[in-house]
Amino acid sequence: MCGRFTFYTPPDTLILEFFPEGMEVDGHFDPSYNIPPGTGIPMIRKTMTGSLIMAHSHWGFRPAWADEKAPAPINARAETAATSKYLRDAFAHHRCLIPANGWYEWQQTEHGKEPHYITPVDSGKYPAIFFAGLWTPREGDETTVCAIITEPASEHLKHIHDRQPVVLDPACLRDWLNPEISDRSQVRSVTHRLDPEQLKAVPVSPEVNNPRHNSPDLIRET
Numbered sequence: 001m002c003g004r005f006t007f008y009t010p011p012d013t014l015i016l017e018f019f020p021e022g023m024e025v026d027g028h029f030d031p032s033y034n035i036p037p038g039t040g041i042p043m044i045r046k047t048m049t050g051s052l053i054m055a056h057s058h059w060g061f062r063p064a065w066a067d068e069k070a071p072a073p074i075n076a077r078a079e080t081a082a083t084s085k086y087l088r089d090a091f092a093h094h095r096c097l098i099p100a101n102g103w104y105e106w107q108q109t110e111h112g113k114e115p116h117y118i119t120p121v122d123s124g125k126y127p128a129i130f131f132a133g134l135w136t137p138r139e140g141d142e143t144t145v146c147a148i149i150t151e152p153a154s155e156h157l158k159h160i161h162d163r164q165p166v167v168l169d170p171a172c173l174r175d176w177l178n179p180e181i182s183d184r185s186q187v188r189s190v191t192h193r194l195d196p197e198q199l200k201a202v203p204v205s206p207e208v209n210n211p212r213h214n215s216p217d218l219i220r221e222t
Contacts, residue, residue, distance in 0.1 A: 001075050002131065002148045002165040004208065005103035006033045006117075006219060007042055009128040011054055014099060017127055018170055019052055026055035033218045035059075036211040037074040043146050044097040045135055046177050054099075061087070061147035063136055076134055078151040078166055082184040087147075090134035092182040097173060098131040098148055098165075102219065104208055105161040105201070116160050117204045117219050121197075129194065130173060132166040154196035167194045 008031030015023050029042055040056035047053050060072035063086060082091045102119030120126035135146040153164040168176055168191070175181060175190035202221040207213045
């Protein structure tokens with residue numbers, strides 16, 4: 001799953017490294033080392049005119065047609081995202097990217113749950129990673145809500161947790177965002193994961209358990 005992540009790469013760096021064609025940045029994005037659910041998170045999507053925009057989106061997906069008491073999941077399972085009544089319209093027409101530098105998972109041990117931080121092995125090669133996401137407009141205003149797509153964990157991460165976010169290979173970012181690709185089989189054919197060997201997991205401080213803690217110390221290996 002993905003219930004906490006980090007993002008501290010400046011938007012200008014994202015544009016330089018991944019989106020040289022340009023991207024509008026709407027809002028200010030402070031470095032964050034402990035982003036919790038139910039808050040505004042960075043999200044990249046296509047606008048109605050076809051340009052790219054990075055803006056804040058509420059992390060918790062609920063379609064505009066759903067009742068206010070309906071669930072607002074932070075994660076969407078890759079296995080059912082294309083067919084679920086709740087998610088299928090977003091999967092076809094409102095795919096997005098959630099930029100990050102890494103995420104946290106908790107491993108169940110005899111001593112309790114121990115946090116790990118999962119991040120690129122080479123941060124120079126990957127100054128950011130991108131989770132596959134889904135978004136939808138929020139009824140009555142101009143804001144959006146979103147969820148991160150998850151899948152079964154890769155072989156070298158599943159001992160920590162059985163699921164992980166879908167981390168996209170940078171080469172497929174534009175295809176993932178392309179609204180003209182809407183058929184389920186087409187979407188799956190152009191979606192490529194980042195090589196799992198490009199990611200590492202390190203044990204980190206239990207200080208991350210408290211979302212009020214937010215400093216670079218949280219991602220240091222213990």
